[in-house]
Amino acid sequence: MSLTETKNLSFVLEGIKKVKFEERPIPEIIDPYDVLINVKYTGICGSDVHYWEHGSIGSFVVREPMVLGHESSGVVSKVGSKVTTLKVGDQVAMEPGIPCRRCEPCKSGKYHLCINMAFAATPPYDGTLARYYRLPEDFCYKLPENIPLKEGALIEPLGVAVHVVKQGGVVPGNSVVVFGAGPVGLLCGAVAKAFGASKVIISDIQQSRLDFAKKYIADGTFQPARVSAEENANRLKEEHDILAGADVVLEASGAEPAVHTGIHALRTGGTFVQAGMGRSEINFPIMAVCGKELNFKGSFRYGSGDYKLAVELVATGKVSVKELITGEFKFEDAEQAYIDVKAGKGIKTIIVGL
Incomplete structure (x- = not known):
């Protein structure tokens, strides 16, 4: 992390079709198993566009400014004291939902149905369209050398x-x-x-x-x-x-x-x-x-082993994702990317991080 990167530039939804770029504090390592990631690529999902266009999905309503994005990959920039499987510089796919690990669904092996799930870009939780994002170590999946970081953003879908x-x-x-x-x-x-x-x-x-x-x-x-x-x-x-x-x-x-x-x-x-x-x-x-x-x-999101298998399918060549990337935008052009996706252009649009 360079001395000039003291802020966390983020793409924030303020209201229906009202977005802005905002400098926010860089997330701190709180838990010894935390990992700080410099986000490099983020795909736009239909749910992101729905929040941008309508301000809500069902009972999930954007009441406070919220950072968008949840389909991301990035580079590890800092690790907690007990992290053993990752190091600074590793490229990772980011699983963007953090379960409580204590409720009955979590304890029965279905953490994706967690009653208290904190999922990126689902109110009230901020998403990944920022320079930095914090995740627990076990929700970061190291990408093999044969999976480009850009393709790593498609591990989420x-x-x-x-x-x-x-x-x-x-x-x-x-x-x-x-x-x-x-x-x-x-x-x-x-x-x-x-x-x-x-x-x-x-x-x-x-x-x-x-x-x-x-x-x-x-x-x-x-x-x-x-x-x-x-x-x-x-x-x-x-x-x-x-x-x-x-x-x-x-x-x-x-x-x-x-x-x-x-x-x-x-x-x-x-x-x-x-x-x-x-x-x-x-x-x-x-x-x-x-x-x-x-x-x-x-079927709802992804559960135990799904992200791991997704990485393996791409790494072994059994599934190819690169063909789906049909649009790429600079971070500062994120709003135009949302407009294009809403218009139905292409298959998967990617925003390049900072």
């Missing part, structure tokens, strides 16, 4: 995808349909292939995204028509030769029609995983779920 595919129980030979060709949907397809899925079909309403999906990972793509969910599901099954239905559906769009189509596209006894978040309440084809005795699961 890849961790989400790992968790979704785990929830789906994808095994070799499965047919998998993914709804939503955004970053998480695309990565769900990539992870499903890495887990041995024999056929991955990706559905979206935008042809440009389907074209990208086909080049990136998909064995086939599907664009729904303005017909009933059952009609779309039947056409999907016919076009991609899964007449009995898909083994697993991973829903990453949050769109109600996609949920309906996915349920109808599943085989009897298949598994549906809801990862995309749309409206808080939707109509639901309950008869199809019951009649086919489907396994219906939710």
